[in-house]
Amino acid sequence: MATKKTKIAEDKEVVSTNDALSLVEDFSKKLLDLLGVKVKVSFSVDSENESINVNIDAKEEAGLLIGNRGRTISSLQTILGLFVKQKTGAWQRIVVDVAGWREKENERLKDLAKQTSERAKQTGEEQFLYNLNPEQRRTIHLFLSEDKGVVTRSEGEGEGRFLIVSPK
16 A cells, blocks of 8 residues: 555656646636636735635625635635645645635634733733634734734634633
8 A cells, every 4th residue: 555655646746836726727617617606716826825816706606605604615725725636746725715705804813813812911811712713713823923912822622622812
């Protein structure tokens, strides 16, 4: 079995970002067609974050593509990432956005982080944030890493994992 894995790894070529972009463009369009949604899609490469951005302009279908708490948009992102990995043998960061939802979600999370940080500093007690997915926890950790008055950590396992904001 180990030789098969090695052979597969040897057969995979290192692909350029442009090749990965082409794969993402083709597969995204096919996937959205299969979903039966009429949308406009644009693609770009973010060299700074080493990611491929997929921006979906959806009018009536935005809610369907975003899903409850962003679950569908995250699933689309995961499927595209796995597809590129399968075809190229290399992981490529894919960021899917529908109708500007990611930016709005990041602003909401930053506001939540600010409020929680202020509450922790005012009360002197740890503040707990539950029901966050890994991406949301990461956003809050990164945002609050710049706040010298608090420290963050995550505890728990799986769906029960939560974020703690503690005053310094």
